[in-house]
Amino acid sequence: MSLQEAEENDEEVVTDFSVRLIEKLAKDNKNKPDEGLDSAAGDGPALPVDPLSLSSLLSQGFEEGPARQALRKFKNSTQAALDFLIGGGQEEQEDDGVRMPTTVRRVQRLKERRRAQQSKRRQQEEEEEDKKIAADSKIAKPSENGSASSPPRKVPEPAQ
Incomplete structure (x- = not known):
């Protein structure tokens, strides 16, 4: 009704x-x-999707819809579309500007440098501690003639 x-x-x-x-x-x-x-x-204007690029992406296991969108977004650049799809299909966002070391070798060098600095610092601290202990032991152990820092002297005999 x-x-x-x-x-x-x-x-x-x-x-x-x-x-x-x-x-x-x-x-x-x-x-x-x-x-x-x-x-x-x-x-x-929307570019037509290149069939060869699309078939390349489809043969690598990507679905047709996202593959077409990626190819349109990157103007039929297969490599850029592939990178985009591998990255999850999300726009890359810039980080805080802090760049992490990119190679394992660089990371190893940085760790080795840090270890060397730490061992050098430890050695200096141990040397300072040893000097302090040595100075304290000289003060605590006076010699026989009452002088804490000088060794016992030989008294010269009178000349005859």
Whole structure:
């Protein structure tokens, strides 16, 4: 009954969610051009996907949809699309600007340098401690004639 009334009033009855979504997106793009969800602002015209590049990505086990998107994004550059798909299909974000050492050899050199500095510091601390102990032992052990720092002297015999 309500369908007949809607047809009589020339009102459109929306029965499908996808139709409503498409209408909403179209409306959003009219109100705010270049900002809608399906906007391709700044992308220029969509390039056709190179079939050889696509087949190369498909043969490596990637799904067709993400492979096509990656090829369009990187203007049919197979290597860039492959790197993008391997990385999980997410845009790379810059880190804090802190770059980690890239080679194992560099890491090993840094560790070795740190160990050398630590052992040198330990040796210096041990030498200082030994000097301190030696100085303390001289003070604590006075010699027979009462002098703490000088060795016993021979008294010269009188000349005859």
